[in-house]
Amino acid sequence: MNVNEELIRYVEREILPRYDAFDRAHRRDHALTVIAASLRLARYYEVNPDMVYAVAAYHDTGLREGRERHHEASARIVRGDRNLRRWFTEAEVATIAEAAEDHRASSGRPPRTIYGRIVAEADRVIDCETTLRRTVQYGLEHAPELDREGQFARFAEHLRTKYGEGGYLRLWLPESENASRLDELRAVIRDDRQLRVRFDELYDDELRREA
CATH class of the missing domain: 1.10.3210.10 (Hypothetical protein af1432)
Incomplete structure (x- = not known):
């Protein structure tokens, strides 16, 4: 347009x-x-x-x-x-x-x-990798006093509250690709082990960027 x-x-x-x-x-x-x-x-x-x-x-x-x-x-x-x-x-x-x-x-x-x-x-912007990274970034920026475990707890709680089944996120337009992408993200959120692995990778990467 x-x-x-x-x-x-x-x-x-x-x-x-x-x-x-x-x-x-x-x-x-x-x-x-x-x-x-x-x-x-x-x-x-x-x-x-x-x-x-x-x-x-x-x-x-x-x-x-x-x-x-x-x-x-x-x-x-x-x-x-x-x-x-x-x-x-x-x-x-x-x-x-x-x-x-x-x-x-x-x-x-x-x-x-x-x-x-x-x-x-x-x-x-429901892209699994982008959403996970932005959630890590937000925690580091706004709650720098939290250690790794505290950051992970905040990360997981935010994702479940907003994007999990029953979360407050609502999709408004059927033409969007967000519905299928939300399913992908929810699969990661449901898998506690995978969620922790993804967090640790992104957390370490963000710390390296800050160094």
């Missing part, structure tokens, strides 16, 4: 660099992954590609105010960015802000619009 070139240049110059200051699981590469996945999913729907792009680009910008309410902060950032009025009406900006707010997996309610469902689905 074609996105306005001026909008892309603005986002690449002013918005994406903000991700460089976030934890390793939410850096610029994550934003770019969500943008690409959102635009792929958008092909199945009658939507404005510029709006899809903007939602994906801004969805985690609120992390500068902390993780707990970052989705709400992202919505405020969208509403407060006067530059977006160069490409969008006030109603469109409001929809972009709502979608950015609705992307969070643990929000407890479904996204209000197709734009929210697209970015929420794209943000899942």
Whole structure:
């Protein structure tokens, strides 16, 4: 899908660099992954590609105010960015802000619009290796006081709570590849031995990268 070139240049110059200051699981590469996945999913729907792009680009910008309410902060950032009025009406900006707010997996309610469902689905990024690594990275970044066993306990608990059978993760779009990828991830989560082996490999690799 074609996105306005001026909008892309603005986002690449002013918005994406903000991700460089976030934890390793939410850096610029994550934003770019969500943008690409959102635009792929958008092909199945009658939507404005510029709006899809903007939602994906801004969805985690609120992390500068902390993780707990970052989705709400992202919505405020969208509403407060006067530059977006160069490409969008006030109603469109409001929809972009709502979608950015609705992307969070643990929000407890479904996204209000197709734009929210697209970015929420794209943000899942359910690739087994990527999900496991990002979970290790998040623990090292946000709970550095934990030793190896503490990190593993946090890692396993998070994966089971979010991705396990009965977890809070919800998939919103049938066109996504996430359903089959979630099955693969759940197979690892169910296998305690394999889960520990994968954790140790990734944990050691991340420590080497930090050295």
